[in-house]
Amino acid sequence: xxxxxxxxxxxxxxxxxxKVLPWLAGLTAILIGVGLYQALLVAPPEAYQGNxxxxxxxxxxxxxxxxxxxxxxxxxxxxxxxxxxxxADVAAQASAPIGAMFTLTALLTGSLWGKPTWGTFxxxxxxxxxxxxxxxxxFGYIALRAAIEDGERSAKAxxxxxxxGSVNLPIIHYSVVWWNTLHQPASVLRAGGPAIVASMLxxxxxxxxxxxxxxxxxxxxxxxxxxxxxxxxSLRVLQAQG
Amino acid sequence: xxAFGQIVGRDVRLALRQGGGSYWxxxxxxxxxTMFPLSVGPDMQLLGRIAPGILWVAAVLAxxxxxxxxxxxxxxxxxxxxxxxxxxxxxLTVLAKCLAHWxxxxxxxxxxxxxxxxxxxxxxxxxxxxxxxxxxxTPVLSMIGGIGAALTVGIRRGGVLLSLLVLxxxxxxxxxxxxxxxxxxxxxxxRPHLFLLxxxxxxxxxxxxxxxxxxxxLNIE
Amino acid sequence: xxxxxxxxxxxxxxxYVWPAYVITVxxxxxxxxxxxRDLRRDRKALAELEAQNxxxxxxxxxxxxxxxxxxxxxxxxxxxx
Numbered sequence: 001x002x003x004x005x006x007x008x009x010x011x012x013x014x015x016x017x018x019k020v021l022p023w024l025a026g027l028t029a030i031l032i033g034v035g036l037y038q039a040l041l042v043a044p045p046e047a048y049q050g051n052x053x054x055x056x057x058x059x060x061x062x063x064x065x066x067x068x069x070x071x072x073x074x075x076x077x078x079x080x081x082x083x084x085x086x087x088a089d090v091a092a093q094a095s096a097p098i099g100a101m102f103t104l105t106a107l108l109t110g111s112l113w114g115k116p117t118w119g120t121f122x123x124x125x126x127x128x129x130x131x132x133x134x135x136x137x138x139f140g141y142i143a144l145r146a147a148i149e150d151g152e153r154s155a156k157a158x159x160x161x162x163x164x165g166s167v168n169l170p171i172i173h174y175s176v177v178w179w180n181t182l183h184q185p186a187s188v189l190r191a192g193g194p195a196i197v198a199s200m201l202x203x204x205x206x207x208x209x210x211x212x213x214x215x216x217x218x219x220x221x222x223x224x225x226x227x228x229x230x231x232x233x234s235l236r237v238l239q240a241q242g
Numbered sequence: 243x244x245a246f247g248q249i250v251g252r253d254v255r256l257a258l259r260q261g262g263g264s265y266w267x268x269x270x271x272x273x274x275x276t277m278f279p280l281s282v283g284p285d286m287q288l289l290g291r292i293a294p295g296i297l298w299v300a301a302v303l304a305x306x307x308x309x310x311x312x313x314x315x316x317x318x319x320x321x322x323x324x325x326x327x328x329x330x331x332x333x334l335t336v337l338a339k340c341l342a343h344w345x346x347x348x349x350x351x352x353x354x355x356x357x358x359x360x361x362x363x364x365x366x367x368x369x370x371x372x373x374x375x376x377x378x379x380t381p382v383l384s385m386i387g388g389i390g391a392a393l394t395v396g397i398r399r400g401g402v403l404l405s406l407l408v409l410x411x412x413x414x415x416x417x418x419x420x421x422x423x424x425x426x427x428x429x430x431x432x433r434p435h436l437f438l439l440x441x442x443x444x445x446x447x448x449x450x451x452x453x454x455x456x457x458x459x460l461n462i463e
Numbered sequence: 464x465x466x467x468x469x470x471x472x473x474x475x476x477x478x479y480v481w482p483a484y485v486i487t488v489x490x491x492x493x494x495x496x497x498x499x500r501d502l503r504r505d506r507k508a509l510a511e512l513e514a515q516n517x518x519x520x521x522x523x524x525x526x527x528x529x530x531x532x533x534x535x536x537x538x539x540x541x542x543x544x
Contacts, residue, residue, distance in 0.1 A: 052476040140407040156460040175414035225502040
């Protein structure tokens with residue numbers, strides 16, 4: 001643990017992240033740039049759905065990230081609860097808005113994809129429904145963190161909520177799948193996913209990796225902002241006390 | 243009488259004596275159910291079909307109504323601090339308070355629900371399943387709600403935030419509860435749903451006191 | 464010219480494909496812009512606060528924030544002689 005503890009110091013984090021950041025940001029720009037080029041110009045129209053399937057290149061990576069970021073948030077929260085690494089709490093707090101954004105873009109792009117393919121913007125499909133509920137859990141976390149001013153209390157309350165959420169999300173997903181199979185025996189969604197060919201896989205993987213490095217890049221920026229912001233707040237409090 | 247029983251008894255007496263939470267939640271339950279015929283129209287067939295959903299949603303909202311008072315009064319007058327020092331572990335104390343909350347809200351809601359089933363033209367043979375699903379489900383609402391109440395206990399006007407935190411976590415309970423009644427009505431069977439609801443109840447009983455107690459400790463220290 | 468307008472039409476799905484790309488890329492860029500703007504603003508505020516009374520403030524902040532988890536400036540060593 002001694003090795004890990006070195007990273008718990010925000011100073012160490014600030015130094016290391018400053019070194020990693022330019023590489024990460026550059027990699028993100030390349031991955032997403034090439035990925036978008038491939039997705040919009042190189043990949044052929046999908047055999048059955050045509051050009052509208054190009055939405056998949058954004059929708060699927062968004063959805064992957066939305067779930068992965070919740071997992072990262074839960075791990076960071078647990079790390080904070082167990083070892084009290086301040087950086088872990090900052091990471092959890094900085095992750096939530098990014099995760100909420102990807103959840104939202106996954107839902108919006110899914111909607112835009114759904115209208116021409118299934119004829120409706122919205123279906124109460126199991127996956128859509130549980131992702132929607134995940135969005136509300138993200139919102140709850142963000143609201144709770146914002147409502148508690150005291151740093152330590154906010155961190156602990158957030159960590160507990162994130163972990164309660166991570167225990168609940170699989171149960172929620174299971175219950176929604178159960179509910180859905182009983183209500184809609186033949187789901188429109190499972191009828192025909194796009195048949196993936198290699199030229200479609202390239203942009204999909206590029207963008208999936210690009211979205212992940214985007215998350216890491218933005219995470220570092222948001223963590224730096226949070227660390228600086230917390231120090232500004234504590235200095236202001238000290239100043240007010242005279 | 244055990245310390246656990248004493249806490250339950252004290253909280254139940256307080257809830258009933260102050261003419262507070264308990265009765266209002268029941269009236270709220272009836273009132274919410276009444277809003278549905280007024281909004282979707284008096285078509286008895288339609289109402290009969292959506293009755294399980296209406297009753298469960300109304301029960302969820304009514305059970306949530308008094309949640310913000312679960313720890314608030316004890317937090318304000320310092321009783322909560324004393325309870326953390328008591329020989330009974332905070333986890334059990336929390337469980338006792340949730341049980342008291344259920345006795346004063348969930349239990350009366352479940353008993354009252356067949357009456358509202360009549361108003362909504364719910365199939366009469368479904369009443370036992372309706373009551374049973376509420377008896378199994380409402381304790382979960384009290385216990386998960388306890389986590390939310392413990393997290394927001396120090397926050398001024400935390401009531402709205404509390405509902406935002408708790409409602410998404412209520413989804414499995416609501417789903418299994420409604421499906422049990424519907425399963426009985428369309429003769430596909432209520433049993434599997436009731437079993438799942440029981441599993442949720444057991445899991446909530448085992449896990450939620452830890453989360454609530456941890457959340458309370460952070461707000462007391 | 465036709466090739467470009469054909470391409471932009473996205474086989475009749477332009478009304479769905481382009482908004483999806485604009486919303487997603489817009490949200491991702493927007494979040495970076497907002498974060499960097501706030502980061503710059505907070506760094507400026509921090510520099511001003513530390514300039515007002517570097518020795519006392521920095522040390523006391525470091526001590527006071529030990530409990531809230533964020534220790535003093537990375538240059539603790541820089542300030543202490």
